[in-house]
Amino acid sequence: MSIKLPEHLAIIMDGNGRWAQQRGLNRVEGHKAGAKIAENVTRWCADLGLKYLTLYAFSTENWKRPKEEVRFLFQLMVDYLKDRLNLLQEESIRIRFMGRVNELAEETRNFCKFMEDETAECNRLNLIIALNYGGRAEIVDAVKKILNDKLEHIDDAIIRRYLYLPDLPDPDLIVRTSGEKRLSNFLLWQSSYSELYFTDTLWPDFSKDELTKALEEYSRRKRRYGAVIDNEE
Numbered sequence: 001m002s003i004k005l006p007e008h009l010a011i012i013m014d015g016n017g018r019w020a021q022q023r024g025l026n027r028v029e030g031h032k033a034g035a036k037i038a039e040n041v042t043r044w045c046a047d048l049g050l051k052y053l054t055l056y057a058f059s060t061e062n063w064k065r066p067k068e069e070v071r072f073l074f075q076l077m078v079d080y081l082k083d084r085l086n087l088l089q090e091e092s093i094r095i096r097f098m099g100r101v102n103e104l105a106e107e108t109r110n111f112c113k114f115m116e117d118e119t120a121e122c123n124r125l126n127l128i129i130a131l132n133y134g135g136r137a138e139i140v141d142a143v144k145k146i147l148n149d150k151l152e153h154i155d156d157a158i159i160r161r162y163l164y165l166p167d168l169p170d171p172d173l174i175v176r177t178s179g180e181k182r183l184s185n186f187l188l189w190q191s192s193y194s195e196l197y198f199t200d201t202l203w204p205d206f207s208k209d210e211l212t213k214a215l216e217e218y219s220r221r222k223r224r225y226g227a228v229i230d231n232e233e
């Protein structure tokens with residue numbers, strides 16, 4: 001079948017811990033395997049011609065995890081991206097971070113800024129990494145900035161302008177792996193009309209076939225945005 005590509009695909013990469021446990025490994029081994037899949041998916045999306053890929057790497061709730069795991073996750077992300085900077089530039093992949101990045105350690109903040117600056121001119125695929133991200137936190141932060149700017153007239157367009165990345169189009173498709181069927185505070189404002197796709201596959205087992213299946217399912221969906229579409233069977 002011909003595939004109708006989403007412009008913006010967002011992914012909740014879930015199930016790393018369970019994947020590791022099933023193999024008698026430490027949870028961090030699941031995250032390592034998960035990072036490799038994040039890399040593969042980024043490449044597949046760039047080759048397919050998607051414009052935006054957002055990966056939920058660390059939520060505002062993930063601080064509840066053991067300190068060691070949290071430390072490992074940040075280190076993994078930094079090492080992974082640092083090692084692939086040349087590759088990202090060659091493939092013209094622009095990195096952007098979204099979330100309360102200002103709350104992170106100075107070193108991490110600087111690293112995020114460095115990666116964004118180094119890939120600012122890249123224009124094939126935008127890879128957005130949701131880091132210390134929460135959908136509610138994003139809306140709270142937007143409201144605070146709106147109050148600070150003393151705006152009186154508020155509508156959808158104004159709120160959007162105060163989100164972390166106002167120019168980011170809403171995700172057309174949100175994929176969540178590992179069988180959980182919820183958004184977990186991901187892109188709450190932006191997901192109003194997103195198509196949702198859930199698979200039982202754990203993130204480290206997510207394959208190109210799985211991605212194709214999700215995109216085929218998306219192609220079959222009829223998006224109405226609350227309207228009635230003429231000529232619909």
Ligand code: FPP
Nearest residue numbers: 013014015016017018034035038057077080
């Ligand atoms: C969910 O699995 C996964 C995460 C919270 C972290 C995702 C991060 C990565 C895959 C690494 C990111 C790296 C880059 C380069 C973006 P889980 O631990 O919640 O699994 P479980 O539900 O089975 O315990």
